[in-house]
Amino acid sequence: MADLLSDTEISDQLPDEWSRDGDEIVRVFEFDGYLDASGFLSAAAGLAEDAWHHPEMTITWGEVEVRLTTHDAGGITQNDIDLAERLNGIHD
Numbered sequence: 336m337a338d339l340l341s342d343t344e345i346s347d348q349l350p351d352e353w354s355r356d357g358d359e360i361v362r363v364f365e366f367d368g369y370l371d372a373s374g375f376l377s378a379a380a381g382l383a384e385d386a387w388h389h390p391e392m393t394i395t396w397g398e399v400e401v402r403l404t405t406h407d408a409g410g411i412t413q414n415d416i417d418l419a420e421r422l423n424g425i426h427d
């Protein structure tokens with residue numbers, strides 16, 4: 336199981352456009368419309384399944400909010416940081 340990151344490690348490693356919210360890291364990805372957002376959601380789900388690390392994702396018109404935490408560890412681990420970077424990679 337992945338170890339919890341320290342506050343310093345989290346702040347040092349937060350990927351671009353992500354922020355910390357307690358025991359989660361969060362980013363709102365923006366899109367031109369609902370179908371673009373849903374396409375991202377589907378691709379993100381594939382990356383999550385591939386990583387076997389699953390975020391909470393909320394889709395609204397033109398936005399997908401992604402929240403990551405490691406449930407097994409009870410907080411933020413390297414798994415969250417790594418998946419956040421991969422999600423940035425399919426959006427930015």
Ligand SMILES: C[C@H](O)[C@H](O)[C@H]1CNC2=NC(N)=NC(=O)C2=N1
Pocket residue numbers: 387388389390403404405406407408
């Ligand atoms: C049994 C355990 O829940 C699974 O191995 C995986 C599934 N996906 C997961 N996703 C997240 N975000 N945290 C986990 O701890 C986690 N665990």
